[in-house]
Amino acid sequence: MVTLAEVAQHARVSASTVSYVLSGKRSISAGTRERVEHSIRELGYHPNAGARALASNRSNIIALMVPLRTDMYVPVMMEIAIAVATTARTHGYDVLLLTGEEGPDAVRRVTSSGLADGMILMDVELDDERLPLLRGGVAGQGRPVGEQEQPAVLIGLPSDTTGLTCVDLDFRATGALCVDHLAALGHRDVAVIGEAPAVYERHTGFAERTLQGLRSRGGELGLRLLHRPCAGGYDATAVTLARILDERPDTTGFVVQNESAVEPLLALLRQRGRAVPEDVSVVAICPEQVAVQASVALTSVALPAQEMGRRAVDHLVAKLEGRGGDEVVLLAPELTIRASSGPAPARP
């Protein structure tokens, strides 16, 4: 193992000089810098992470807490995780992968052991038990003794965002956008095939916010909106669709939020002789890829997974460097019109 001292010796300078060449925190003459850099390359030196963390009190590691359950949006999670990892690298950080399993304990462990400099949390619930540990110092509202603030960014939006930095798609606007589109095409009866019931029971923000957006805009536009949670998969979707058409036979518009209900829905509609988009229109909220690869290319609002991962890291790094404070970033949804939506059929 090559150490700083060996590099220093090889370059005939002191250890501190090598350190300053590496960090750039003091000016170094061009000649010295070159000699040192040459020695570093020649010896294949890599600074020891532990020593660095100990001395500088920064680990250059970001913790990423992913949900343990794999019941939803797995590809989206993965995409976010990968975007986080690659973006972090461009800032010189590595990413530590935590699962939700440990819950708040993980936050405490990582914070107080100095394992990570900051953390990014995915799949935040509306009233997440980890939040108290993360909130910035709010005036007159100290944290429990011995707990210090951990710079953090949430991907998702809890109900109370004070002292928190959050990045998320604007799901309210997303819901509104879907409704707008269908209403503009003349649809009056719209069904919403939502996430699995468990997702609502957990009070996952995005699902509820989408619904709010759908409902409030739907109300404004005078649509008849029917929302049904759906576990996804073929059988569950079949049941959900049957119930919907039973209750509201005139339904001509569908908004689907559960990506694992998308393909089953299309197949079922086909089976029932309802052509897409001639008889019914379908708008999905799902990753681009799912929309494009579906058996009917789907009009959809994309889930900008990469963008969210990138933004989360950028904000966290800004915080770590003392720039920028708490902030809620809501990404504007974009609707892409594809082949699954069209004018509502003429009323009989």
Place this chain on the structure above:
Amino acid sequence: MVTLAEVAQHARVSASTVSYVLSGKRSISAGTRERVEHSIRELGYHPNAGARALASNRSNIIALMVPLRTDMYVPVMMEIAIAVATTARTHGYDVLLLTGEEGPDAVRRVTSSGLADGMILMDVELDDERLPLLRGGVAGQGRPVGEQEQPAVLIGLPSDTTGLTCVDLDFRATGALCVDHLAALGHRDVAVIGEAPAVYERHTGFAERTLQGLRSRGGELGLRLLHRPCAGGYDATAVTLARILDERPDTTGFVVQNESAVEPLLALLRQRGRAVPEDVSVVAICPEQVAVQASVALTSVALPAQEMGRRAVDHLVAKLEGRGGDEVVLLAPELTIRASSGPAPARP
């Protein structure tokens, strides 16, 4: 921040005693142990990771290198990653998430900075460029100067496994198992819908090995086997299926390896009036969940993602603790019969 020294002071013992209580490397009297543990709890002490890594030369971190591309098997990757993370925690390790992006450099960086104690690599190619850095000391075959061995476990199987520890599903046996099943049901013309062409071009081991298994057993049993790569998604699958039925109209058995071709295939067969399983049988190689949720519950060989993640960690930890050496672990495939396969229809 609470330090070891403060705990020691609080418990009225020396710092080293606290350290030994924590590590258990020397015997401690029950009374002292209790006092120390009490102080630790009371002060909310968490050892500083950097200091620990520096002094002990072990970081208690495992690096997990996931493929950058998200073109295949994303849920499987995610499941493996989560299994790795949770299993690692049970051994007292955390997991560092690396993307394939940096390639061999990431291996070098992590190795020589002491960031991680060992690594797990996913999506290994047959002749992966990272392998030379990982191979154990093979007799008479030293590593380049300055490179030291990094304890590693691969998930996947390269062509040359000398000096390597690998964990994978036995894809050869998997292929054979699929063919066996179809042959036993009387199918003579079997088509294989494989992974995307790019996967074969990269020489990803599992795809080629599955094919070998299919072909060799198919040959023994006298089947007519037709293999076609398929990018997945509806359109690509439609093209692939059309070609297959064009070339071999008598095809009654399908083996599908690309999970994103599964649902499209079922829809397309339905459309062409070929009933599953009455007219054609389908066997899939995919995660359990996909098989169960499909529009026809699929007879399948499951991809044991969790199992692979767990095993990889267990083996790596064993290595790190000096137990066990290089080894290739091939998990035996298991075929679950569901609704998508049945006796071949009588010949006209």
Place this chain on the structure above:
DNA sequence: CGACACAGTCGAAGCGCTTCGACGACTATG
């Protein structure tokens, strides 16, 4: 032309932990 700023370098302290050797107090052994 002396005082002063500043760039460039060094030495040393110290980050919080592990671990080695030492040492006193006991217990077993012949």
Place this chain on the structure above:
DNA sequence: CATAGTCGTCGAAGCGCTTCGACTGTGTCG
């Protein structure tokens, strides 16, 4: 009863790095 061994504890020496203050030499200004 002397000797060896064992158990439980301590002190001190680092691990490899960052960073602070100090020092030297050069250029600048009044």
